[in-house]
Amino acid sequence: MSKHRLVDALLFAALASLPLWASGYVQDLATKVMILALFALSLQLLVGVTGLVSLGHAAFLGIGAYVTVLFSPANEAGNLLALMLASCVAAGAYALLVGVLSLRTQGVYFIMVTLAFAQMAYFVFHDTQLGGGSDGIYLNVRPALQMPGVMLDLENKLTLYGGVLIVLLTAYLGLGVLLRSRFGAALQGIRVNEQRMRAAGFNTFSYKLAAFVLAGALAGLAGFLLASKDAVVNPELLAWHESGAVLLMLILGGLHSLRGALVGATAFTLLKELLSSEALLGSVAAHWQLTLGLSVIACVVFMPRGIMGLSKT
Amino acid sequence: MMDLPTFLVQCLNAVQYGLLLFLLASGLTMIFGIMGVINLAHGSFYMIGAYLAFVLTPLLGGSYVLTLFVGTLLAMALGYVLEWLFVSFLYERDHLQQVLMTWALILVFEDLRSTWVGNDVHGVPTPDWLAGSVQLGSLMSYPVYRLFASGVCIVLATLLYWTVNRTRLGMMVRAGASNRDMVRGLGLNIDLLYRWVFAVGVALAALAGMIAAPMSSVYPGMGSSVLIICFVVVVIGGIGSITGALLSSMLVGIVDTFGKVFFAQYSGVGVYLLMALVLIFRPQGLVAARR
Numbered sequence: 369m370s371k372h373r374l375v376d377a378l379l380f381a382a383l384a385s386l387p388l389w390a391s392g393y394v395q396d397l398a399t400k401v402m403i404l405a406l407f408a409l410s411l412q413l414l415v416g417v418t419g420l421v422s423l424g425h426a427a428f429l430g431i432g433a434y435v436t437v438l439f440s441p442a443n444e445a446g447n448l449l450a451l452m453l454a455s456c457v458a459a460g461a462y463a464l465l466v467g468v469l470s471l472r473t474q475g476v477y478f479i480m481v482t483l484a485f486a487q488m489a490y491f492v493f494h495d496t497q498l499g500g501g502s503d504g505i506y507l508n509v510r511p512a513l514q515m516p517g518v519m520l521d522l523e524n525k526l527t528l529y530g531g532v533l534i535v536l537l538t539a540y541l542g543l544g545v546l547l548r549s550r551f552g553a554a555l556q557g558i559r560v561n562e563q564r565m566r567a568a569g570f571n572t573f574s575y576k577l578a579a580f581v582l583a584g585a586l587a588g589l590a591g592f593l594l595a596s597k598d599a600v601v602n603p604e605l606l607a608w609h610e611s612g613a614v615l616l617m618l619i620l621g622g623l624h625s626l627r628g629a630l631v632g633a634t635a636f637t638l639l640k641e642l643l644s645s646e647a648l649l650g651s652v653a654a655h656w657q658l659t660l661g662l663s664v665i666a667c668v669v670f671m672p673r674g675i676m677g678l679s680k681t
Numbered sequence: 682m683m684d685l686p687t688f689l690v691q692c693l694n695a696v697q698y699g700l701l702l703f704l705l706a707s708g709l710t711m712i713f714g715i716m717g718v719i720n721l722a723h724g725s726f727y728m729i730g731a732y733l734a735f736v737l738t739p740l741l742g743g744s745y746v747l748t749l750f751v752g753t754l755l756a757m758a759l760g761y762v763l764e765w766l767f768v769s770f771l772y773e774r775d776h777l778q779q780v781l782m783t784w785a786l787i788l789v790f791e792d793l794r795s796t797w798v799g800n801d802v803h804g805v806p807t808p809d810w811l812a813g814s815v816q817l818g819s820l821m822s823y824p825v826y827r828l829f830a831s832g833v834c835i836v837l838a839t840l841l842y843w844t845v846n847r848t849r850l851g852m853m854v855r856a857g858a859s860n861r862d863m864v865r866g867l868g869l870n871i872d873l874l875y876r877w878v879f880a881v882g883v884a885l886a887a888l889a890g891m892i893a894a895p896m897s898s899v900y901p902g903m904g905s906s907v908l909i910i911c912f913v914v915v916v917i918g919g920i921g922s923i924t925g926a927l928l929s930s931m932l933v934g935i936v937d938t939f940g941k942v943f944f945a946q947y948s949g950v951g952v953y954l955l956m957a958l959v960l961i962f963r964p965q966g967l968v969a970a971r972r
Contacts, residue, residue, distance in 0.1 A: 421777070464775075471956070473964045476719075480916040481910070481960050484953040491949040608909055616784060619777045655796070661788030665767065668782045672774055 383533055387526055397641060402532045403593045405633040406539055408617045410586035412512065412629035413543060415618055419559030420577045423479045423611050424486030428459040430586040432591025434499050437507045437601050438554030445512035450522060456585040456593035463584020467577045486611055494603040505604025511596055522596045532593050539586060543626055555579050620667060622674025628676055631675050639663060685727020686821040691938055697827050699934025700834035703887035706914040706926045707841055708882030715858040721775055721783040724908030725790040726883045730756060730890025731899045734800055745808035754883050760883025764876045800901050807896040815820050819961060830892050838927060845923050854878060856920060895969050901945060913952060918957050919966025928967055931958050
């Protein structure tokens with residue numbers, strides 16, 4: 369455990385100092401990876417911790433991103449804290465609705481019901497003019513926070529990078545504390561044997577619902593960061609491809625730790641970026657689907673417990 | 682509202698779409714329900730089928746029946762080899778590993794398709810002897826090919842239902858679904874049986890693609906567009922149930938077709954709304970699989 373903590377600290381130091389030594393491209397890529405890592409972390413609370421496999425998690429990311437853009441004033445910077453809170457609340461509220469209805473089902477049926485609700489949200493943004501239809505909408509000015517003595521403007525890439533890093537670190541450590549609490553222990557108990565948890569007097573439904581809402585709100589937070597980074601949102605953010613991709617990140621990284629989510633999101637994003645980079649691989653880059661596919665097959669064959677599983681065997 | 686002939690044509694469309702979905706979903710529900718494999722690559726097999734029709738038709742001198750026949754055999758061989766190489770060692774593992782594996786296969790197929798056939802949209806000609814249309818009343822007509830497609834689907838559906846529910850082979854397959862180890866203990870080669878189930882599932886999906894090819898164009902994204910709707914059909918029907926798959930593919934066909942007619946703007950939502958409603962009131966799907 370302490371060895372892991374040391375690695376964590378070294379990685380954090382590397383990430384914190386990254387803007388000093390890396391190019392703008394690398395910093396941009398690192399920002400993207402960290403946002404996706406936060407998104408993966410939020411899903412890990414459901415999949416890896418509670419044992420609830422959701423295939424509709426992108427809906428919460430997308431709602432968070434859309435809320436950020438839709439609630440921003442047209443020609444000036446929106447209030448960073450207010451927008452962040454609004455994204456979390458909106459995504460959490462939708463998660464509450466979906467959770468109440470979908471947590472009645474189990475296993476594959478749960479996967480499909482969450483997918484259904486995510487697709488409905490997708491079609492709301494895709495088929496109506498609420499958020500610019502299928503083209504999506506642009507965020508004209510990125511959010512900022514202006515208070516006496518404090519000035520944070522996400523238009524500044526360094527501020528954005530630092531903000532994302534702090535949010536990710538807080539979420540990672542916060543979830544770590546949560547897992548060691550009574551609540552976290554109950555969630556893990558539900559994953560292992562829900563019947564027994566119920567017999568022990570736990571109202572498992574409310575525990576699962578609380579986890580679902582928390583995961584949704586965290587995904588909304590990732591959506592807020594993503595919208596602030598890209599300054600554009602479109603319905604594809606909510607599509608099942610996105611939900612599938614984040615699930616793949618978890619499986620690739622390993623399901624039984626929060627670290628697995630971070631490792632998986634990083635490995636998946638970097639692998640895709642690397643294999644489709646023409647500068648590095650020349651003409652092979654055009655075949656990134658083939659190379660990525662084969663790499664993932666190799667991962668399945670040689671790493672049955674994900675990348676994190678390697679350190680245990 | 683609509684007049685009677687239009688309504689009739691829409692009904693035929695709904696049934697035809699539903700039957701095509703059934704061909705796809707029956708393969709998926711068998712692989713999913715009987716073997717317990719979540720096969721994301723099922724849409725790719727549909728895509729492969731359509732491309733097989735495109736590539737084989739000129740090679741085989743334009744004979745449609747021969748194309749269907751050779752294409753189905755090739756697809757079955759592909760399924761057999763795939764199960765052996767990529768799936769057979771995953772049964773003992775977590776379901777999510779299969780998700781990852783079959784997702785990787787999608788990428789590989791897409792890349793090979795783009796390398797060998799390219800990314801253009803193609804068309805497959807309707808065979809001459811099925812080219813005309815049938816008059817419905819004085820104003821409307823319906824293409825013969827669509828009727829033929831429905832006919833083929835009905836024949837296959839009957840055959841499949843009969844095989845799974847009434848024959849000794851079907852009995853072994855169903856037994857394998859409920860207890861793999863017990864069936865092996867009774868001296869059946871369950872691994873070989875699963876390999877054939879997978880091969881047949883792949884062949885059904887490819888056949889659906891070949892039948893659909895003359896009606897819709899053959900294009901790169903066609904696999905992923907049907908994948909999710911197939912899972913929806915399987916889950917509404919009840920996983921592993923052929924009867925359920927038939928029922929729910931009809932239901933989805935009707936909801937989708939008439940949704941497009943009456944609520945064109947929100948037609949995409951209809952099917953998912955249907956699934957959510959069904960699962961909230963019947964969490965096991967319409968028909969629980971016979972075990």
